Amino acid sequence: MYKDAPADSAQPHGYIVTDKDYSNYHLRLEYKWGTKRFGGRSKSRRDAGILYHVVGKDGVWPRSVECQIQEQDVGDIFTVNTRATALADPKTTNLISNVVTNDAGQARTNTAMQPRYLAAEKGGIPVVQGIAGGIRRVIRNPMNEHEGWNTVEVIVHGDSATYIVNGVTNNQANEIREMVNNQWIPLKKGKIALQLESAEVLYRNVLIKELNNEVR
Numbered sequence: 001m002y003k004d005a006p007a008d009s010a011q012p013h014g015y016i017v018t019d020k021d022y023s024n025y026h027l028r029l030e031y032k033w034g035t036k037r038f039g040g041r042s043k044s045r046r047d048a049g050i051l052y053h054v055v056g057k058d059g060v061w062p063r064s065v066e067c068q069i070q071e072q073d074v075g076d077i078f079t080v081n082t083r084a085t086a087l088a089d090p091k092t093t094n095l096i097s098n099v100v101t102n103d104a105g106q107a108r109t110n111t112a113m114q115p116r117y118l119a120a121e122k123g124g125i126p127v128v129q130g131i132a133g134g135i136r137r138v139i140r141n142p143m144n145e146h147e148g149w150n151t152v153e154v155i156v157h158g159d160s161a162t163y164i165v166n167g168v169t170n171n172q173a174n175e176i177r178e179m180v181n182n183q184w185i186p187l188k189k190g191k192i193a194l195q196l197e198s199a200e201v202l203y204r205n206v207l208i209k210e211l212n213n214e215v216r
Contacts, residue, residue: 013197020191029151038198053156075117
């Protein structure tokens with residue numbers, strides 16, 4: 001993407017999105033990074049992503065859940081104005097607030113929890129992550145990106161999703177929810193989008209296989 005844009009030029013963030021909604025499916029694609037970075041992020045890690053269960057108004061970014069595609073972070077969950085229950089290492093869910101005040105009197109705190117995925121059989125516990133008006137993260141585990149072409153799979157069954165990077169499961173989102181009329185309700189379908197975020201990325205072999213509703 002950004003095929004003809006000159007390196008370091010100012011380029012917008014955006015996405016390409018499917019025409020139809022999907023609910024139960026196996027998405028598989030391959031990606032690799034290009035060489036160009038753009039705008040104010042020309043020295044940042046290259047960033048893209050898969051947005052699924054995209055609903056509501058278009059914009060950067062639409063209400064959805066993301067399977068992150070960013071250098072060294074492929075497989076992170078980002079809840080974009082949504083909520084999900086993830087399995088996480090309990091050691092990453094009990095952060096102690098650390099408030100620091102600088103010379104100008106500005107206070108900063110680390111209260112934003114960033115749990116790290118851990119399978120249930122290894123001791124992972126359910127944790128709810130996400131708010132109606134913002135973005136929250138569940139960190140992938142393990143980091144399984146390598147140089148060149150990488151394969152990412154997102155297997156979705158209604159309000160649950162499993163992320164697989166180069167054949168290894170490294171995150172899971174369950175009980176995906178959106179806020180409607182001040183109530184969290186199940187978010188079980190939506191469009192699928194591929195992000196553009198100031199980095200040249202190449203995709204190939206993008207496949208969406210719809211699954212029987214009964215398959216879990």
